[in-house]
Amino acid sequence: MGRLAVRGPWVVDDEKAGSGVIELGDRCVLPGFTDSHVHFPTWSLGLHQARLEGCRSLEEALDRVVAARERVAPGGWLRGLGWREGDWTEAPTREALDRAVPDVPVALMSKDYHSLWVNSAALALADAPLELPGGVVEPSGILRENSAWNFRDRYVRPTVDEMLEASREGMGVAAARGVVAIHDKDGWLGAFEVYARLLEADELGVRVWQSFPWDRLDDLRGLGLRSGFGNDMLRMGYLKGFMDGTLGSATARLLDGSGVEISSREVLEDVVRRAAEAHWPVAVHAIGDGANRAALDAFEATRDAWQPRGLRQRIEHAQLLDEADVSRFAALGVAASVQFSHAASDRDLAERLWEGREGAYAYRSLLDAGTLLANGSDAPVEELDPLAGIVAGVLRTLDERPAWRPEQAVSVEEALLATCVAPAWLEHAENRRGRLRPGMLADLVVLNRDPVTCPPEELPELRVEATMVGGRWTHGEL
């Protein structure tokens, strides 16, 4: 039976506690959750878009698109996400979309974010060629890779006002799920301005460690901006870039030479060196074992530049690793920023595309090798829900099937460390938040019961009852 004293924004010694006592009974208080990989404004916008996750047929997807039609403002886009054509017998086409929604431009991003399904009203707005290097325009009208991203960025990109409005609501949903901090990945979209405006209005309810695309390094450097600049609510954090594609689109770069190389080892070395000189750590997306090896090689080759400066580097996803590379994260001091929920939700795809490869979603092996593991959701790719992520890391299943590769499961304590403590270290905030002891910020979550003593099969019933950020309730005041 413990006690926790809070005064102002801080956890304090018992004798300095503020007035008022809350009896928690069987409930459990933990350090608040950090989502270490989230596209927050994009996810927030998605709360009201056509959501096509789990659609089992083209027909079902079209029904959901039609249902989303009424929420589209005059002159606006009908946006959506989450479709996966591999799950359907009938392929998505422009014609099918035209029949469902002829009069409003529609743009629907696939679940892996590498394909865009548009209707004729959307294409009519295009004033530049759709065919691009590294892009594909299929006869069916589906845009792939660079063609998809270019179309989205040019015509469907949300405004800062739209992101602001959506993020205000998103923060409420995140707080209800115990989130006190995020490592955001939408810097390229202008997310920093969104948070800065929310902070000005005293409306920012989650702490933000912001990424910026690494091709903006010269701009940041030119302005003299360095990682860590900001305050306890909003800080400029790190640079973000990509080594390869994804599992879902079969563009992850593998050691067998397959997949797509977005950045070479040499490019990453150059970025890491120049970033280190300007005091910026790098987070690099690497999914395939080839991409991960190249990223580790680059961090190793540039150690002299970043290690003395204390920069905390990270590889995002680290989804498939060759056995020889598992121990290199800890040896180099590079963190693995993973998504426990991906293991369970990607299992069928991974069995199919990465058949027989042992080092997929190898979280147990990474931990045993001493790796600093941080957990995130990659929302909107997966739902922003840390408890669901923790449960997926422990149970390695999302449905009635037995655990997938249970030997790679983590314990509840390990999952909590990855969700509460490790992210704070990546932000250089390990002495300010992530644990509940005197002198630390009072960022906490109250659960209906203790996950550590809860029988594993009852973990999916855990609920967030209240969330506090810096001494203020952001959800469910007790």
Ligand SMILES: [Zn+2]
């Ligand atoms: Zn992501």
